[in-house]
Amino acid sequence: MNQPSPTHQRLIDQGIINAPDSAKGRLLQAAATLFKEKGYERTTVRDLGKAVGIQSGSLFHHYPNKEAILRAVMEETILLNTELMKAALAESQQPKDKVLALIQCELQSVLGETGAAMTVLVYEWRSLKEENQQHILKLRGIYEDLWINALTEAKASGSVVIDPFVLRRLLTGALSWTVNWYRQEGDLTIDQLAQMALSLAIKPS
Amino acid sequence: MNQPSPTHQRLIDQGIINAPDSAKGRLLQAAATLFKEKGYERTTVRDLGKAVGIQSGSLFHHYPNKEAILRAVMEETILLNTELMKAALAESQQPKDKVLALIQCELQSVLGETGAAMTVLVYEWRSLKEENQQHILKLRGIYEDLWINALTEAKASGSVVIDPFVLRRLLTGALSWTVNWYRQEGDLTIDQLAQMALSLAIKPS
Amino acid sequence: MNQPSPTHQRLIDQGIINAPDSAKGRLLQAAATLFKEKGYERTTVRDLGKAVGIQSGSLFHHYPNKEAILRAVMEETILLNTELMKAALAESQQPKDKVLALIQCELQSVLGETGAAMTVLVYEWRSLKEENQQHILKLRGIYEDLWINALTEAKASGSVVIDPFVLRRLLTGALSWTVNWYRQEGDLTIDQLAQMALSLAIKPS
């Protein structure tokens, strides 16, 4: 595994997310992978235990129940990716550049190391009970605001023609779906794919 | 419930899909709704039985097991929507019109009466075992070919700039995701949404 | 299938057992075969229905429940074989000849056409409820009395040395077990086998 990015390291140091080499961190990583591959329901606590080398009963020393593990996977990934997006935005000036930065960021999240967790965030929503859905929804709101702001700016500047809310939602679907077909090993790089996605969202100028 | 479309009626008459008011048809409709709302795993056969007013054991008079119900939901919806798309294409001439027809058709499928089944088709894939996945995949291939052909034509005519395969996949995500946010009751009509989606795919000319 | 023996035919004419080509007769024959092969519990009424070419529900026009079918299989075979033994005894004079006749008769029952039913009689005892067990037990008593009488005579004549009751029970086991190993197609004929069994029971004189 690569070194965590500075942003990632900062969140670890602040105690906001678990270090990937800690017991909890490894559990969450394994959980994300299994939840993505088999689905939350079909992943048993025994599967989780085996993946990190402990008995299933011991998981409950770390998290009070299985759903808390799912919630933690979602929470950490949304927090991390929000910060990564903020950092990327900070380096972009033009509205169009900001949109590209967001697209690149989201594709990296979905197709890179946090991909499993991002997929879980998108597809295992129904497995949380109401109360936990609300919690994640709030965090997700912050993330989405970054998008809406950037797209609204782009619309104001004339690069975007359709309603930013609708556009964001169409992009959400298009980008998150890539996990189902994009293969790292193929000819298409993530950056090329980002450019193609950008070309849909933005009028050629 | 509305009258089935002529295409729908034809498939019923041919014995390819079950009439919506038959025992099996009502079961499949209920199953699609429950599978969409709660997910396949979390939907019990008791839930299914209750939804159609029979005992859970009686389900097995119609289908040999729970997975066969999921498969039938997927199979019928893909067959129906393939035929609906063929019918819509037959009425369009220009490449651009064909793409619009496909977008409208897919949005109708996802957001209209077959929406639950379409959502299940997209999101419950993993719940089928290999063998049944293959079966559905084959049917899905026919459906996807209609898209690829239309987009390839549109590219040849200059309306589309990016690779048809990549474009189709971005559109698949964008359109299927609408089920998670589009509300019939709102201001945005499905046709308006289709136009907006078209504007992403097609260069203004 | 061969012609029924005169004794068999008489019992059919007297309405004591069902003709093998009647609906009930064919059902009992199929039931005996299936009960022997798969066991009573593992044989479903659907299996029985399929074997005679009707729906499982229709069986209940002939017999009030599954157990009644088992009981009828047992009842008919014990009645028939009791009569067959009586007929064979009537043709034997010497005590030793009578014992041989009984052994031949029982081996024919177990290894011949009624073999399936006889095996069911021996091995599916526990599947009857108390009340039906009593009924069969009474019929079986008549059959066993024929044996005990013959063996007691043979003991009186000096051909048998051990207690007739113990001997009968050892023979019951030895002869009924043949169903598990004897093969009609092999070198050993049923008559040779009967002679060998006789040589165990009877002192050479």
Place this chain on the structure above:
Amino acid sequence: MNQPSPTHQRLIDQGIINAPDSAKGRLLQAAATLFKEKGYERTTVRDLGKAVGIQSGSLFHHYPNKEAILRAVMEETILLNTELMKAALAESQQPKDKVLALIQCELQSVLGETGAAMTVLVYEWRSLKEENQQHILKLRGIYEDLWINALTEAKASGSVVIDPFVLRRLLTGALSWTVNWYRQEGDLTIDQLAQMALSLAIKPS
């Protein structure tokens, strides 16, 4: 319960069979008893659980499925009784004594403490699937070889007149059937019964 015999204790110490006072050992003992009394099919996992004082679900902590319990019952009893027979043979010199030792051993197995398990071994054969039948068959082959060798020797010495294979099969039936009629409380001791069985097999000399 009596002390286990030295042979029994040795097999426990070698980890080949479970101690009768261990959790698994008590389960197997209870299973043998229930399988004998009610048959394997009619014995539910809830019955098994109740018999050892645990919930039915907890059984699957010890054995992966119900059939594995049946298999273990059969496996342990055949292994134990094979060793007991070897030990008994080791103390006999004359062919006739060896045959008596085997008869005594088998009657002890069938009528004594392992009686339930031995009965299950004989009568619940069909409840195993092919693969497990093969496994038990192999173990059973070793046991049967001891018999065939002893009877072949006895034939060579003139004490036995009929074919050893046929004789063994007749004895198998006669001896295993005793479970259906022999009562410990009656006048007949197991040793007397063994002598009577021997008198069938062996010519008086």
Place this chain on the structure above:
DNA sequence: CATGAATGAGCATTCATTCAT
């Protein structure tokens, strides 16, 4: 912290039996 045996509610599925047609 970790283990692993146990819980107990829940699951998909089976099947003898019923009954309107």
Place this chain on the structure above:
DNA sequence: GATGAATGAATGCTCATTCAT
């Protein structure tokens, strides 16, 4: 008599969770 859809109780098995050690 026969059909076949429906019943409803029972079955083997799963699995998140608990807890004494």
